[in-house]
Structures are given as C-alpha cells and as structure tokens.
Amino acid sequence: MTCGKPIELEALVAWWLGELAPDAEAPIEEHLFACAHCTARLEELAALASGVRATVREGRVAAGISVPFLEALKRQGLRIREYRVPAGGRVECTLRAEDDAVVSRMQASLAGVKRVDALQRVEVGGEVSEQRVEDLPFDPAAGEVLFLPSAAGLRKMPAHTMRVRLLAVDEAGERPLGEYTFAHTPG
Amino acid sequence: MERDSRLDAVDDAALARRVAAAGGRVDSEAEAELYRRLAKRVRLYGLRHLRDEQAAADLAQQVLLTTLERLRAGAVREPEKIASFVLGMCRMTVLEMRRGSWRREALLAAWGDREEAYEAREPLSLDRDRLAGCLESLAARERSVVLLTFFADKAADEVAAALGLSAGNVRVIRHRALGKLRACLSGEKS
Numbered sequence: 001m002t003c004g005k006p007i008e009l010e011a012l013v014a015w016w017l018g019e020l021a022p023d024a025e026a027p028i029e030e031h032l033f034a035c036a037h038c039t040a041r042l043e044e045l046a047a048l049a050s051g052v053r054a055t056v057r058e059g060r061v062a063a064g065i066s067v068p069f070l071e072a073l074k075r076q077g078l079r080i081r082e083y084r085v086p087a088g089g090r091v092e093c094t095l096r097a098e099d100d101a102v103v104s105r106m107q108a109s110l111a112g113v114k115r116v117d118a119l120q121r122v123e124v125g126g127e128v129s130e131q132r133v134e135d136l137p138f139d140p141a142a143g144e145v146l147f148l149p150s151a152a153g154l155r156k157m158p159a160h161t162m163r164v165r166l167l168a169v170d171e172a173g174e175r176p177l178g179e180y181t182f183a184h185t186p187g
Numbered sequence: 188m189e190r191d192s193r194l195d196a197v198d199d200a201a202l203a204r205r206v207a208a209a210g211g212r213v214d215s216e217a218e219a220e221l222y223r224r225l226a227k228r229v230r231l232y233g234l235r236h237l238r239d240e241q242a243a244a245d246l247a248q249q250v251l252l253t254t255l256e257r258l259r260a261g262a263v264r265e266p267e268k269i270a271s272f273v274l275g276m277c278r279m280t281v282l283e284m285r286r287g288s289w290r291r292e293a294l295l296a297a298w299g300d301r302e303e304a305y306e307a308r309e310p311l312s313l314d315r316d317r318l319a320g321c322l323e324s325l326a327a328r329e330r331s332v333v334l335l336t337f338f339a340d341k342a343a344d345e346v347a348a349a350l351g352l353s354a355g356n357v358r359v360i361r362h363r364a365l366g367k368l369r370a371c372l373s374g375e376k377s
Binding site for chain 1: 199224225227228231232234235270271273274310311312313315318319322323326327328330331332333334335336337338339340341342343344345348349350351352358361362365368369372
C-alpha cells in the first residue's frame with residue numbers, strides 16, 4: 001500500500017480541522033477516497049484525536065489550558081472543581097469521587113509578559129520535590145494562568161501541600177508574578 | 188467467512204466492476220471487500236464533516252449500501268470511478284443530514300433486515316497508557332496546543348486566540364508536537 005504523491009501531514013491536519021477553503025478541500029477529499037495509503041494516515045490522525053479526548057476525559061494528562069478549553073470540558077459533561085487563587089493566596093483543595101477534574105486558576109498581572117514558567121514545590125509528609133515547568137501557555141488578556149493537573153495522578157496522592165511560584169521570563173531575566181499555595185486533602 | 192488475502196492485489200475499480208457484472212447474482216466477496224475499504228474512508232469523511240461517531244457510522248452505512256445497490260442494478264455509469272461516485276454520495280448525504288432531512292429510521296427501515304450486512308473494520312485505536320506517556324513527554328506549550336486542538340478539533344486561529352499566540356505560531360508548534368508524538372507512539376527516539 002503506497003502512494004506516489006501522499007498528502008502532506010500539514011495539509012491533512014488542516015483539512016481535518018477545517019482550516020482550508022472549500023476549493024482546497026476538494027482535491028484532498030478526492031485523493032483520500034482513491035488512496036488507501038493516505039486514508040491509513042488520516043485514520044492515524046483521527047485515532048490520535050480520539051485518544052487525546054479519552055486521555056483528557058480520563059484525567060491522565062496534566063497541562064496548562066485556556067478558558068475556552070475549560071468551557072469545552074464542561075460542555076462535554078465533565079464535572080470540574082475550580083479553585084481561583086489570587087497572587088499570594090492559599091486554598092484548601094480536594095478532588096472528590098464525583099469530580100472528573102480539578103482546575104487551578106492562578107490570578108496574575110500578565111500584561112506585557114512574554115513567557116511564564118512555574119516552579120512547583122510539593123511537600124508530602126516530610127519529603128519535598130521540586131519541578132520547573134517552562135513556557136506555560138497563557139492568554140495575556142485573561143489575567144490568570146489555568147492549570148489542569150492529572151486527576152488520575154492526584155487521586156493517588158496523600159494529603160500534601162503544593163506551592164506554585166509563577167515567573168515572568170524574558171531577555172532581561174525573570175521576575176515573580178505570584179505565589180500560590182494549594183493544601184490538598186484527598187476527597 | 189475468512190478474507191482471501193489475494194484481494195489485496197485487486198483495486199477498488201476492479202471490485203466495483205465485479206459487483207456490477209454479477210448480474211442477478213450477488214458477488215458477496217467483492218461486495219464485502221469494497222464495503223470494508225470504502226467504509227473506512229466514508230467514516231473518516233463523516234467524522235470530519237459531522238464531528239459525531241454515530242452520524243459518521245450512519246453515513247457510512249447509508250452511502251455504501253446505496254452504492255452497492257446501484258452497482259448491482261447497473262446504475263453506476265462508470266464503475267471504475269467508484270471513488271468519485273462514493274465521494275459525491277457522501278457530500279450529498281452530509282448536506283441532507285445537516286439540513287435535517289435525513290432520518291436514521293428510514294435507513295433502518297430500508298436496510299435493517301437485509302441479509303447482506305457487511306462489517307466495517309473496527310476503527311484504529313491507540314494504546315492510551317502509551318499516548319498519555321507520550322503527551323507527558325511533550326514540552327508544556329506543545330502539550331497544551333495538542334490538547335486544545337484535538338479535544339474539540341479546533342482550528343489554529345481558535346487555539347491561537349485562546350493562548351495569545353499567532354495562528355502561524357500554533358501551526359508550527361502543532362506540527363512539531365505531532366512529529367514528536369508520532370515518533371514516541373511508534374517507539375522511535377525523538
């Protein structure tokens with residue numbers, strides 16, 4: 001099963017996501033209907049999209065997200081527990097059995113900020129672990145950084161405290177945007 | 188009935204001609220093979236245009252059973268252009284489905300009790316543990332772009348607006364992330 005002139009991956013993705021004009025879609029569709037090789041590649045892309053949806057719904061992945069994405073999760077019926085935390089704030093948080101996910105909404109002044117890194121410090125019992133997440137996505141106009149932790153991972157954790165320090169990073173160096181404390185109790 | 192592997196060497200047009208040439212008989216082997224191949228393409232077309240698994244499955248059944256019926260009746264003028272014929276049927280049926288003039292009950296009433304119910308292959312599905320691991324291995328921004336893009340099949344301009352990026356930047360990040368995911372899923376080192 002081969003193809004002499006396979007559709008480029010970028011074009012295939014653009015077609016799948018509806019980014020192309022109708023006159024650019026038609027030749028791709030004609031090719032797909034006559035080509036088992038490119039159909040198989042499209043099937044892989046569709047399986048990836050389906051897998052991503054399932055992985056998110058099952059709470060297996062952690063990521064910085066956006067407000068529209070959070071709304072999309074809710075529209076699909078996921079029960080989301082949200083914690084809005086101001087800079088310097090602390091919140092008692094949990095993830096109950098009936099929740100599908102939890103989202104932290106860290107308020108910060110993001111005007112003019114080019115890049116945001118997060119320093120995460122987790123204390124479980126007496127043990128401390130630290131992690132730096134670089135280049136978290138954010139919408140400068142939103143005034144908050146949204147983070148979706150892995151619900152599946154969180155359910156396995158005992159009571160713990162996580163401190164997140166958001167940093168604005170640019171050519172001149174880095175400056176703190178805020179520190180946020182999440183005191184987590186298992187649900 | 189076990190599939191004959193020699194069918195791999197037979198192209199779609201030849202299968203369509205076999206179905207059309209069967210006359211009053213039914214060439215079940217050619218029909219089943221043609222159904223199997225085209226069902227995958229129609230389902231994917233349906234997912235892209237209808238964004239709904241059930242609707243895409245209904246589209247595949249409607250289009251392919253109608254196609255087989257037309258081939259048997261000699262009503263497809265150029266069986267060698269079967270791919271174009273099926274694509275045309277897809278476009279027309281999707282329009283009907285969007286207009287709301289298509290009814291699932293009519294499909295079931297027309298085809299539900301037919302003996303020759305051909306099976307489409309199960310859709311490809313990824314190992315979710317592996318996918319979750321591969322997603323975790325992406326950089327934070329790449330992972331977010333992949334999730335925001337594919338969770339609800341959003342175009343680059345929508346993802347860009349949500350993340351304060353340009354659409355071009357999102358396409359670059361998306362392309363790089365997809366390359367890494369494909370390598371990770373296939374076990375290659377990126």
